Amino acid sequence: MSASRLHRVAVLVLEGAKPLDVGIPAQVFTTRASMPYEVRVCGAVPGVVAGGDGLAYQVAHGLEALDWADIVFVPGYRHPDREDPPRAVVDALIAAHQRGARLAAISTGAFALAATGLLDGKRATTHWHYARALAAKRPLIRVDENVLFVDEGSILTSAGAASGIDLCLHILRRDLGMGASNHAARRLVAAPYRSGGQAQYVPRSVPEPLGERFAATREWALHRLGEPLTLEILARNAAVSPRTFSRRFAEDTGYTPMQWVMRARVDMARELLERSERGVEQIAADVGLGTGANLRLHFQRILGTTPSDYRRTFAQGE
Template sequence: MRPHRIAVLGVGTVVGFDLAIPPQIFAGATGPGGPLYEVQVCSIDGGPLATTRGFSVLPECGTDALREPDTVIVPGVDPGTFTEAPKVTAYLQELPPGTRIMSICTGAFVLAAAGLLDGRPATTHWAYANRLSAMCPQVELRPDVLFVDDGDLLTSAGVAAGIDLCLHVIRRDHGSEVANRAARRNVVPPWRDGGQSQFIERPLPSPGDTGTAPTREWLLHRLAEPLTLEAIAAHAGMSVRTFTRRFREETGTSPLDWLLGQRIEHARHLLEFSDLPIEEVAARSGLNTATSLRKHLRARLGVSPAAYRRAFHQG
């Protein structure tokens, strides 16, 4: 089976870091037959791309020379100088049905200019979220998350969130083990908790506040236990209100939402690497019943536990 073909399409003045993320991350995804992805960097006409940091990049080719990409990724652009490029819009709008389209950071502005975000959930760098919303009020903007997966259209938050998105795509395509190997090869975490709201500029916490990291570590060893918010806050030595506020500042999400995410990830691991019955997987991950596991896995990934195991079981 041939590798999945990815075209990284530079537009206007690109963010150099964003442009380099897909070739680097997807190169780390390999299987028994070799590389799972083939990545080409291109511009519309094959000409050089200026970057936001004072250097230029000569892409491999123009879009006319691309080998029928399965996925097209648009890295970040300079929103201050970006103007709609009719050739780029035409190229994106004329991609065959089923082509996966992704943006990293402010690359969402390119997708918005092409009308691809109308009525769709999406995200971008938090500092430019209001500008994108004004430009494309039809978008269902989610400025607090690291990435949005809407099936064939995926968008990431600012800069390094592109790494999170690429790893998510590898995980979606080939399972956690392949994604984790790609993360280890690139010396990055395979999964980051919370959203980009944890990086938004805000006043520093008062010196007397204590962090929630020890309690998060404590929770990871008790996923199967029934845990209330009151008990979690008590472990941290805080009131529920203070703990919830501090937790959201540090992780970008609420304590119970974070805990649910960890339980789902543990359930995915058990489905991939064990032959435990579905009921036992649910119990060990703290989701209690197969019905609950099925509900959360379908909401998060769009598949049932049995279908997920058939696709990604490593036994």
């Protein structure tokens, strides 16, 4: 895609569309100086689309918007397990993907992508309430109900509505880097980073009073990444034993405490590479990784690239 034009985002509104799911990509990618995207909201045909929760949508575009888009979002919709979207919608999604567009589903929008067959043999997620229904309807899909989103490259899926924000921020990180993603998160008053591997918030038979305490510990750690952070130090902040902290932290986030700390340090290094002229050795010290060699090792392991290559790609003004 030419760097001289805006990234093109189509939001495909299907019958029964859920309002939050529609609004999230439309708002996150709205055109502004800091966001080089153009958004078109579309339906199977232009006009009024009946939505869920007593709402309807007036869409200006039909399926031709999918021929135009670089990425197509499919928001969740009601009763996705009852029948597939119209054949014209399914064919348009397949054609968009074949042309090179990315397809991204929020919540039950995964059922529409599943109807294309493009998820067969791939890992995907959806809202926990519908995960078993998706697996039963499309047994060739490896449905993972325990994550916030799944990135399969050209096809992405996410869990319930709020995880659509996490998916959009993940796409921003891929497209524009950490700085743009963090800027958007601040604008949305959203958590700047929740990994796709973080667990969905599914109902439990017993209340979980430790959740908020651990969220506070993660926030506390994010402001102290340049300092020593061990399992014992984190558990002490959370006022639980290291064993309990380690077990429950992994259940909440999908990572061990020290895996999470390492990823947070690499993400902080990413933003410093984008926004400052500090050298790799200084950045390594600033984020608590000690040496440039250590930073390069973990950068390559987690991101598959080097700090220097990352800076060349995402540094401001380049």
